Amino acid sequence: MKPQFSTFAAMIKKPLLFLPLFALACSAPNKDNMEDVVNVYTHRHYETDKALFALFEKESGIKVNVVMADDDELLSRLDAEGANSPADVIITADAGRLGLAEQRGFLKPIHDSTLEANVPAHLRDPEGNWFGFTMRARVVAYDKNKVAPEELMTYADLCSPRFKGQILVRPSEHVYNQSLVAAMIAHFGIDSATSWCKGIVANMARDPKGSDTDQLLAIGEGLGSVAIVNSYYIGKLMKSDDPARQKAKNAIAVAFPLMQNDREGEVLTPGIGTHVNISGGGVAAHAKHEANAIALLRFLSSDASQAAFADGNMEYPVKPGIPAAAVLQGFGRLIPDTLDLSELGRHNAEAVKALDAAGWR
Ligand SMILES: [Fe+2]
Numbered sequence: 001m002k003p004q005f006s007t008f009a010a011m012i013k014k015p016l017l018f019l020p021l022f023a024l025a026c027s028a029p030n031k032d033n034m035e036d037v038v039n040v041y042t043h044r045h046y047e048t049d050k051a052l053f054a055l056f057e058k059e060s061g062i063k064v065n066v067v068m069a070d071d072d073e074l075l076s077r078l079d080a081e082g083a084n085s086p087a088d089v090i091i092t093a094d095a096g097r098l099g100l101a102e103q104r105g106f107l108k109p110i111h112d113s114t115l116e117a118n119v120p121a122h123l124r125d126p127e128g129n130w131f132g133f134t135m136r137a138r139v140v141a142y143d144k145n146k147v148a149p150e151e152l153m154t155y156a157d158l159c160s161p162r163f164k165g166q167i168l169v170r171p172s173e174h175v176y177n178q179s180l181v182a183a184m185i186a187h188f189g190i191d192s193a194t195s196w197c198k199g200i201v202a203n204m205a206r207d208p209k210g211s212d213t214d215q216l217l218a219i220g221e222g223l224g225s226v227a228i229v230n231s232y233y234i235g236k237l238m239k240s241d242d243p244a245r246q247k248a249k250n251a252i253a254v255a256f257p258l259m260q261n262d263r264e265g266e267v268l269t270p271g272i273g274t275h276v277n278i279s280g281g282g283v284a285a286h287a288k289h290e291a292n293a294i295a296l297l298r299f300l301s302s303d304a305s306q307a308a309f310a311d312g313n314m315e316y317p318v319k320p321g322i323p324a325a326a327v328l329q330g331f332g333r334l335i336p337d338t339l340d341l342s343e344l345g346r347h348n349a350e351a352v353k354a355l356d357a358a359g360w361r
Helices: 006-012 015-027 029-034 047-060 072-085 095-103 114-118 155-161 175-188 190-203 212-220 230-239 241-251 288-300 303-313 344-346 348-356
Strands: 037-042 063-068 088-092 131-143 226-230 250-253 276-284
Touching: 006 037, 006 241, 006 250, 037 072, 037 276, 037 288, 047 063, 047 288, 072 088, 072 095, 088 095, 088 175, 088 288, 095 175, 095 276, 095 344, 095 348, 114 288, 131 175, 131 212, 131 230, 131 288, 131 303, 175 190, 175 226, 175 288, 175 344, 175 348, 212 226, 212 241, 212 250, 226 230, 230 241, 230 250, 241 250, 276 288, 288 344
Parallel strands: 037 063, 037 088
Antiparallel strands: 088 276, 131 226, 131 250, 131 276
16 A cells, blocks of 8 residues: 555645645545545654554555644644544644644543553653654754863753853744743743843854754854754764765764753752653544544554654654664763653743743844
C-alpha cells in the first residue's frame, strides 16, 4: 500500500484548496467510516515520520492520510472545520501548541494503558488529551575554542557580561523560545523570566533571525560563541557531510544548562534539569476513526518507532530504556527538567509578554 502524502500535503500548501478537504468530510462520512484510514494533521515534516507512517500502513492495513502544515495554520484550520473536521490525529512539535489545541477544544481525552505505560507522566497531558513521543532539549551550542563548559551550567549564565555580544538565537515568535520562557515562568514566575529575557537581549550577537541551524552555522562563521538551539539540530549538523557545515561541525560542543533562578548567586531549586519539550499528538475531538487514531499513537510510542525517532531524527526517545542517538550521547548527559509540560501551554501568553517586554524580536 502506498502512503497518501502527496494529495493532502499539496492541499494544505494552498489555502484556496481548503474546500475539497472540507467537502471530503461532509460528503462521504459513511464510506469513510467503513474504510481503514486515519487522517493525520501534523506540523512535523521529517522523513522519519513518513517512513513510520508507511510502516504503520503495512503492519496495520490502515491507510494514513497526512495534512502537513505550520502548527498555527493547523489550529486555524481545525477552528474553521469545527465538527466537520476530518482530522483523527493532531501532531505538533511543541507541548505549548498541544496545550493550546486542548484549550481550544480540538483534542479528545484518551485513556489507554499502552500509551500511559510508554510515555512518562510529565511528558503527556494529565487528562490524556495529548502524548509526547519524542523529546528535544533546548541546549546551548558553544564554540569550544572560545568558551569553557563550566561557564554554561545554567540558562542564567547566558546573562553574564561574559557573553556580551555573543548570543545567537532565533526570533521570539518561534514557539521553542516561547516554551523555554513558559517553563521559566512555571518555575520562577513572570518577573524572573522577564529579567532572563532582558539579559539575553543585552548579550545578543545580532538581531534574532533564521532557524536553529542558522545559529549553529553562525558559530562556525565566528559571529557569536553561544547559540540557544534544540538538540536534534546539532545531531543533524554532526551527521551532515555538507562542506558548508564543516566549520560549524569542527567548532561546536554542547552544554546542557540547568533551569535556575536568575538572581545572582541564589540557587532556589537545585536539580531542576535542562528544558525539554516534546513533539507529540492526540486524538482529534471530532475523530471519525478513533480506534485507528489510538492504534497510530500506540505505534508511535512503540520500541521500534522510538528507536527510529532517535536514529533517524536525532530526537530523544520518551520511552524509558530506548537509547538516544550515539552522537547526542557523545555530547554529554541530558538531565531533563521534569516540569509537567502541560504548563507550557498554560504560560504561553505570559511568555510572549515577557519576550516582548524584553525587546526580544
Ligand atoms: Fe524544529
